[in-house]
Amino acid sequence: QLQLVESGGGVVQPGRSLRLSCAASGFTFNSYGMHWVRQAPGKGLEWVAVIWYDGSNKDYSDSVKGRFTISRDDSKNTLYLQMNSLRAEDTAVYFCARPQYSNNEDYYFDYWGQGTLVTVSS
């Protein structure tokens, strides 16, 4: 069945880097754009980044732009999030999510991973 499994979370000091992975199975990965969404402790869901199905376009939230990079390896059916210059406010559970598009701009997330926890602390 369809699965998204995140990994790579952990405790990291402010200013350091971390790379998250999301292994996908059960669907044709290279046919889908993919997103990262996070939830800080006690807070709501926050969209982080998107990469188009062919990797040709990427977009980021203002809070991570210039520090995070989303990428994909279709040969491994894996989505990545490279997080640099980490800050305390990046502490969150990070989810990967598969979108379903209603049109070119509107979408919802039909499948999510269980998330991986990133803690930025000295």
Next chain:
Amino acid sequence: ETVLTQSPATLSLSPGERATLSCRASQSVSSYLAWYQLKPGQAPRLLIYAVSNRATGIPARFSGSGSGTDFTLTISSLEPEDFAVYYCQQRSTFGGGTKVEIK
């Protein structure tokens, strides 16, 4: 960018009661609004997409309605497993969430 405001922040109800959750958009989102359920340690679960369409496997007690800027998620009769936090979403924007807790 559209802002989604959910109310109330917390809803205290008993099993068997009806839950009515609101999501208000700062501008019209037409019919492109989704609802999710989130429990600690679990993956978010899609409940409703395009305002009123139940996702695969979602029980009929969950329903969505609304148009333009005002939307509602209704749980007709709360089951024990329904106590959770619920979010609305449109494109890259999520509402702040409504926690449905046991009274």
